[in-house]
Amino acid sequence: MNRESERRPCPVCNQRDAEEFWGKEALQLVRCRCAMVFADPVAEEFASGAFYHERRFYLSASKLESDYAPVRFERELRLFRAWCPAGAVLDVGCSTGAFLHQLKTRHAGAYDMLGLDVPGPALDYAETKGVPVRREAFLEIDSAERQFDAVTFWAVMEHLAEPGRFLQKAAQVLKPGGHCFMLTPNLRSLAVRLLGPRYRYIMPEHLNYFTAATLKDFARRQQDLEMVDCGSMHFNPLVIWQDFWSRQPSVPDEQRARLLQRTTAWKQSPWLAPLKAFYSGVERMLGSMNLADNIFVVLRRRSSH
Numbered sequence: 001m002n003r004e005s006e007r008r009p010c011p012v013c014n015q016r017d018a019e020e021f022w023g024k025e026a027l028q029l030v031r032c033r034c035a036m037v038f039a040d041p042v043a044e045e046f047a048s049g050a051f052y053h054e055r056r057f058y059l060s061a062s063k064l065e066s067d068y069a070p071v072r073f074e075r076e077l078r079l080f081r082a083w084c085p086a087g088a089v090l091d092v093g094c095s096t097g098a099f100l101h102q103l104k105t106r107h108a109g110a111y112d113m114l115g116l117d118v119p120g121p122a123l124d125y126a127e128t129k130g131v132p133v134r135r136e137a138f139l140e141i142d143s144a145e146r147q148f149d150a151v152t153f154w155a156v157m158e159h160l161a162e163p164g165r166f167l168q169k170a171a172q173v174l175k176p177g178g179h180c181f182m183l184t185p186n187l188r189s190l191a192v193r194l195l196g197p198r199y200r201y202i203m204p205e206h207l208n209y210f211t212a213a214t215l216k217d218f219a220r221r222q223q224d225l226e227m228v229d230c231g232s233m234h235f236n237p238l239v240i241w242q243d244f245w246s247r248q249p250s251v252p253d254e255q256r257a258r259l260l261q262r263t264t265a266w267k268q269s270p271w272l273a274p275l276k277a278f279y280s281g282v283e284r285m286l287g288s289m290n291l292a293d294n295i296f297v298v299l300r301r302r303s304s305h
């Protein structure tokens with residue numbers, strides 16, 4: 001058997017000659033000549049999305065409480081509103097619908113929205129919150145039937161075996177001048193620099209590990225889209241602290257959700273207001289240096305081909 005053909009092509013440049021990078025339990029990461037780091041091989045349950053069908057993690061009380069807290073999508077909303085003040089929005093990988101729910105409750109009437117995800121309990125939950133969803137694969141939706149002013153991928157690209165096909169599809173379903181938002185963990189964040197593979201978000205369901213440079217490279221290859229904004233946001237020092245002292249290689253779901261819940265509670269506590277100003281300053285500084293936990297790009301659909 002030809003080993004070469006079995007290898008996963010680089011999700012950015014499609015080459016198949018990546019070198020070993022990091023290993024963490026069952027996860028093997030490789031680094032392409034173009035600098036992209038990705039998982040190879042990819043277990044079937046992640047490639048097919050079957051892993052997410054019955055996943056209860058997104059429905060645990062602490063995960064829901066943190067996702068549905070008003071502060072959870074604060075930064076994403078600010079970015080989103082700056083580029084898309086109204087219109088038709090498609091949230092790909094909407095999970096329990098928290099982002100669209102925020103959009104709906106804070107800006108009632110401004111948006112016509114739709115969420116897509118792997119069918120399962122998370123999507124059912126989104127529906128109970130009044131978020132319109134469809135149980136349809138994004139790659140299979142009919143782009144002639146409906147066009148959008150915005151397509152969002154909040155923490156989605158890292159989960160996809162073929163992210164390039166999703167970005168291409170986004171370009172097809174966007175109206176000319178419409179915007180695509182991608183946010184994904186930053187492989188060059190302060191947290192990864194300090195912790196290396198011990199960082200909790202280096203995990204089996206994350207298949208792609210972008211940096212600011214490789215995310216831009218990835219975006220530029222989609223010629224129907226032009227980049228209009230990029231940057232780095234979010235900083236969770238508690239995660240660094242916990243992972244630094246942790247003796248276990250991976251963090252159980254429930255523990256991860258509980259920490260997010262605690263962080264969210266602190267962000268909302270009036271007692272911590274003075275600390276918050278300092279924290280925001282640190283986050284802004286890390287963001288400006290591309291050292292924050294996540295990186296993002298905003299792309300605009302070109303008006304002519």
Ligand SMILES: [Zn+2]
Nearest residue numbers: 010013032034
């Ligand atoms: Zn590559």
